[in-house]
Amino acid sequence: MLSDPSVPFEQIPLEGIVFGDFDSRKEGWFLTTREASSPDEQEVVENVPFRQGPFDFSTYQGDRFFKNRQIKYTLMYFGDYDAYDDRKDVEQEIKRQLVPQTITELYDTHDIIYHWRGKVKSVEVEDDAKFGTLTATVTFDCYPFAIRDDDEFDDVWDDVYFPHWIFQEKTYTVNGNTTIRLANIGSHAMEVVGKVKSGSVTYNGATITSGQTKRFSLRKGSTNLAFSGNGVIEFSGTREEMI
Structure with a gap:
């Protein structure tokens, strides 16, 4: 549909989702609503006799832990009012493309730099024969945090999101006793891999030589x-956000 020059610009969906090989915009579906409510916490609460209030052990090292979250999209397809068979084909195709897929990345045009x-x-899917439309409600079961598309230490200019961003170096030189300060502006602890590009460095009693890596x-x-x-030493890692 998007490659057809006869399709008026206003009939081309600008917003949508991509899941595996399925791109709602290319399939002619218009994204009308999205719901991504915050996930439920994995609570660990214990009540102790003769103590006011419970002990809450739900946090660890400053992090809260969550269950998967439900992300729901409403998509609309505008077909011909008398083309029932065509609409049924479209309904079958969206189910065929989405439902069998295993856990994979879900991209939303609304969530810049994240997936x-x-x-x-x-x-x-609801079929409205009067107006010749289909309304599909697609619900995803997702990891609770949005994941940044690119490495946190790679500053891709086109992906810079100024309301929530920090620039920091990717590569550092260790010369004698050296302190390297790294920032994590994500919503919980981030795993970072340090790879020694040349020479050898020691951290917390362990020596890492050229080509070796260590996780932080x-x-x-x-x-x-x-x-x-x-x-x-060169660092890499992926930030995750609660959005």
Whole structure:
């Protein structure tokens, strides 16, 4: 549909979702509503006799933990009012493309620089014969946090989202005792991989030589990492957000 020059511009969907090989815009579906309510917490609460209020053990090292979240989209297809068979083909095709897919990335044109990860929970389609339209309600069961598309330490200019962004170096030189300060502006702890590009560096008693990697956990905010030795280390990691 999008490649057909005879289709008026106003009839081309500008917003939509991409899940695997399914792109709602290319299939002619218009995204009308989206719902992404916050997920439920994985609560660990214990009541103790003769104590006012419970003990809440739901947090660990400053993080809260959540169950999967439900993300729901309403899509509309505008067909011919007398083309029932065509509408049934479209209904079958959206189910065929979405439901069998395993857990994969879900991209939403609304969520700039982020994507979700999950699987389809249900696809419900209503056929309005009077107006020749289909309304599809697609519900996804997704990982609770939105995941940034690119490496946190790669500043892709086109992806810079100024309301919530930080620029930081990807590669650092260790010369003797060196403290490297890394920032995590995500919504929970982020796993970062440090790869020694040349030389050798020591962190917390462990020496990493050229080509080797070590994993670090960065809490929200800033973290100081104390290195020694002589070498060059490069960091990579993916930020996750509660949006």
